[in-house]
Amino acid sequence: MAIKDAKFVISNSDYRKCPDDGKPEYAFIGRSNVGKSSLINMLTGRTLAKTSATPGKTMLINHFIVDDRWYIVDLPGYGYARRSKDARDGLERMIRGYVLSRQQMTNLFVLVDSRHAPQRIDLEFITWLGENGVPFSLVFTKLDKLGINAGKRNIEQYKKALLEQWEELPPIFTTSSIDGRGRDEIIDYIEAVNKSLSV
Numbered sequence: 001m002a003i004k005d006a007k008f009v010i011s012n013s014d015y016r017k018c019p020d021d022g023k024p025e026y027a028f029i030g031r032s033n034v035g036k037s038s039l040i041n042m043l044t045g046r047t048l049a050k051t052s053a054t055p056g057k058t059m060l061i062n063h064f065i066v067d068d069r070w071y072i073v074d075l076p077g078y079g080y081a082r083r084s085k086d087a088r089d090g091l092e093r094m095i096r097g098y099v100l101s102r103q104q105m106t107n108l109f110v111l112v113d114s115r116h117a118p119q120r121i122d123l124e125f126i127t128w129l130g131e132n133g134v135p136f137s138l139v140f141t142k143l144d145k146l147g148i149n150a151g152k153r154n155i156e157q158y159k160k161a162l163l164e165q166w167e168e169l170p171p172i173f174t175t176s177s178i179d180g181r182g183r184d185e186i187i188d189y190i191e192a193v194n195k196s197l198s199v
Contacts, residue, residue, distance in 0.1 A: 030111030032077035038177035144176035
């Protein structure tokens with residue numbers, strides 16, 4: 001699927017103020033500095049999301065409309081320890097409200113940094129999604145930073161850790177915002193889901 005148009009629509013701190021046109025939403029989330037903004041820009045072929053060397057820049061729920069048919073939603077990252085407890089609690093409420101209550105959210109792409117062994121914060125977040133019946137996929141980022149064997153090894157470790165609690169793994173994508181790998185797979189997946197929804 002070729003993306004012809006993608007543009008910013010609105011930022012909100014409350015899921016109830018997000019667009020109400022009923023179009024499907026594909027949300028992206030991950031630990032701070034996982035490469036979320038870079039991935040969104042790579043998928044759309046445009047500089048939509050602001051990238052920064054400073055973790056935790058996304059503080060709101062950001063909606064981008066794609067070809068006037070569906071939304072990419074850029075959610076704040078989780079687990080950024082350098083914020084105050086009040087700020088962390090506020091972001092957690094914002095994320096929880098969107099993920100659990102936003103009916104238009106069709107799939108949540110959970111981004112994981114492929115350079116690291118399984119992180120407890122990621123595994124706990126994934127477990128929470130499962131407990132709440134949230135539809136999600138895993139997206140391993142920054143594969144260009146690793147050799148083929150190291151990348152495979154870290155991803156297999158994640159799969160092994162997940163299979164200790166899960167009978168079946170969610171869809172898994174391997175990506176690099178630098179060399180573009182994984183783009184077609186994610187876009188094709190979104191298109192297939194849209195077709196199933198008759199979008």
